Amino acid sequence: MQPIVIENVHKRFGDVKALHDISFSVEQGELFGLIGPDGAGKSTLFRILATLLLADQGSAFVNGLHVVKDYKAIRRQVGYMPGRFSLYQDLTIEENLNFFATIFKTSVEENYDLIKDIYEQIAPFKGRPAGKLSGGMKQKLALCCALVHKPAVLFLDEPTTGVDPVSRKEFWEMLQRLRQKGIPILVSTPYMDEAMLCDRVALIQKGEIMQINTPGNIVKSYGKKIWAMRADNMFRLIRDLRAFEGTDSCFAFGEYLHVTLHVPVEKVQAYLTPLQHGNLVIKPAQPGIEDAFMQLMQEQNETV
Amino acid sequence: MRTIFFILQKEFLQVFRNRSMLPIIFVVPVVQLLVLAFAANYEIRNLSVDVVDHDGSTWSRQLRDKLLSSGYFTLHRQSYSQQEAFEDLEANRADLILTIPPHFERDLVRENEATVQLLVNAINGSKAGLAYGYAANIIGRFNRQVRMDWLALDEDDGPEHIDITYRYWYNPTLNYKFFMVPGILVVLVTLIGAFLSGMNIVKEKEIGTIEQLNVTPIRKHHFIIGKLLPFWIIALFELAFGLAVGKLVFSLPFEGNIAWVFLFAAVYLLVMLGLGLLISTFTETQQQSMFITWFFLIIFILMSGLFTPIESMPAWAQQLTLVNPVAYFVKVIRMVMQKGSGWADIQHYFGIMLLMAAAVNSVAIWNYRKTV
Numbered sequence: 001m002q003p004i005v006i007e008n009v010h011k012r013f014g015d016v017k018a019l020h021d022i023s024f025s026v027e028q029g030e031l032f033g034l035i036g037p038d039g040a041g042k043s044t045l046f047r048i049l050a051t052l053l054l055a056d057q058g059s060a061f062v063n064g065l066h067v068v069k070d071y072k073a074i075r076r077q078v079g080y081m082p083g084r085f086s087l088y089q090d091l092t093i094e095e096n097l098n099f100f101a102t103i104f105k106t107s108v109e110e111n112y113d114l115i116k117d118i119y120e121q122i123a124p125f126k127g128r129p130a131g132k133l134s135g136g137m138k139q140k141l142a143l144c145c146a147l148v149h150k151p152a153v154l155f156l157d158e159p160t161t162g163v164d165p166v167s168r169k170e171f172w173e174m175l176q177r178l179r180q181k182g183i184p185i186l187v188s189t190p191y192m193d194e195a196m197l198c199d200r201v202a203l204i205q206k207g208e209i210m211q212i213n214t215p216g217n218i219v220k221s222y223g224k225k226i227w228a229m230r231a232d233n234m235f236r237l238i239r240d241l242r243a244f245e246g247t248d249s250c251f252a253f254g255e256y257l258h259v260t261l262h263v264p265v266e267k268v269q270a271y272l273t274p275l276q277h278g279n280l281v282i283k284p285a286q287p288g289i290e291d292a293f294m295q296l297m298q299e300q301n302e303t304v
Numbered sequence: 305m306r307t308i309f310f311i312l313q314k315e316f317l318q319v320f321r322n323r324s325m326l327p328i329i330f331v332v333p334v335v336q337l338l339v340l341a342f343a344a345n346y347e348i349r350n351l352s353v354d355v356v357d358h359d360g361s362t363w364s365r366q367l368r369d370k371l372l373s374s375g376y377f378t379l380h381r382q383s384y385s386q387q388e389a390f391e392d393l394e395a396n397r398a399d400l401i402l403t404i405p406p407h408f409e410r411d412l413v414r415e416n417e418a419t420v421q422l423l424v425n426a427i428n429g430s431k432a433g434l435a436y437g438y439a440a441n442i443i444g445r446f447n448r449q450v451r452m453d454w455l456a457l458d459e460d461d462g463p464e465h466i467d468i469t470y471r472y473w474y475n476p477t478l479n480y481k482f483f484m485v486p487g488i489l490v491v492l493v494t495l496i497g498a499f500l501s502g503m504n505i506v507k508e509k510e511i512g513t514i515e516q517l518n519v520t521p522i523r524k525h526h527f528i529i530g531k532l533l534p535f536w537i538i539a540l541f542e543l544a545f546g547l548a549v550g551k552l553v554f555s556l557p558f559e560g561n562i563a564w565v566f567l568f569a570a571v572y573l574l575v576m577l578g579l580g581l582l583i584s585t586f587t588e589t590q591q592q593s594m595f596i597t598w599f600f601l602i603i604f605i606l607m608s609g610l611f612t613p614i615e616s617m618p619a620w621a622q623q624l625t626l627v628n629p630v631a632y633f634v635k636v637i638r639m640v641m642q643k644g645s646g647w648a649d650i651q652h653y654f655g656i657m658l659l660m661a662a663a664v665n666s667v668a669i670w671n672y673r674k675t676v
Binding site for chain 1 (some may be wrong): 306307310317318321322382512513514515516518519520522539596673
């Protein structure tokens, strides 16, 4: 049985199409990523799966249970971490954890092995009110609270937004360990580097899924050759490249520009040389998942 | 049941961790009782009066002295100028002007009739009414005495008149504190019941914790009971605390069985908590909830008969007080404490309160959606 099945889910908020014909399923023990920019509809999908919101059309199943008909059973079995920090800021780490354990009719001790790795990292601060924790510790606590009743499925809505890079890395290491324990995880993130850590990802934009595949395949399916370019004046370079008729796309990626062309690269060099860019570097680059996402996004924008 | 217990445990932890909560519970009632009971004074004394005596005779002086010796009036200015006195009235320095015309004594003797004029500053209507009442009463008595003096009769041979003996029943010394303090206690209990409970629920929405809570096996009724019960307990404690302060400081009479007050308060609080719950169902932030609650409470309290008697309200307003829970509680607490009313007297109101509690809470629960 697939732990998460979504079939043709639609959701509108007034005139805004939040979700349009979303279908996918998550396999047993899979770490599945929902990748998309803010406002893509990720949180809406999470809230439908967590039985907090009703879909206009379509149906969804968690562990074989229908999200509308069996919502009570689902609420007992899932761990949900909302996008916004939703624990009691005036209660301490320990009190929050005990509270969520007790309302699930269990105790922290009972499932301690599941949260041990995470809890040990925040345990030195267990007497501190949750509101006074750093962003990374808050997320670790939230994950503990979502795990404390040993859920069969885990929903994590942007768990690393607003968290520093080191804590983000630690957080994802924890997710990997949880996956090894066989818990299927649906996680959303706006960060492309995190997408590479998932088993499969769904690229989502404007309420529609553009592609579902493993991160490796998404990168592989990216058919074009990418050129990394840089010069002293990056802003002028970007403008010149976008003005060039042989350029397909040109995006800034850290210190380089990623450029795709439909003409040989020599033509660009011939075009740029008279423009006198200082320290111009042009070299081939490995496409990443972000390149693939940008391309898909552009294609979708063109078809709309 | 266990779930409710855990929610309660959490609620009390949060209530007492809140820095403003303990002062609200212990300081607010004491301050309200002490300040309001002394300040919300219905007895009007020290009305300042301007006397314009154009006559300057023995009798005009006697009339003035009668007025001043009554204890209700203090002389602000004695003059011969109506103009001056009127300026005092306009500048709010005088509450009352007594004008005695020239030949007051002569007219009284010769023509058996004289006039005096009373001008009352009626910015504050009830104060003006009382000032006129006191003054008219004193002048009336003076009038009677003058007639007896003039006819040279002693009291027994005087003309027939009705002698009034009176007694203020249920509050013999007319101690307004006995009347006000129970009413203030009602306000106190109401504030805790309606304000804090509603805000407590909305708080979960505002900080987003409801999102997490909803994806748990907590049931609707668990959540509601867990949220409201702490304030039911705190408000009843508040009532006990306030009554104790009232007894110690004001020697409040406990004529009836105080258990009736608590029984009534227990049901009354259900109405107030239900109101808080209802308001919390259609507000998103604590601020919104507070404004709406305030809107209702100010109407409830001002129309409760706490400050102005319901009987003196226009008929439509009296009809409105029939759905005002505060009015019932104010009435019942006064009945029990001052008059010693028992079950037979309050059962009617108790029934109404039960109906209200059922009605408000059904609407609130119906309106409450667990799915946010």
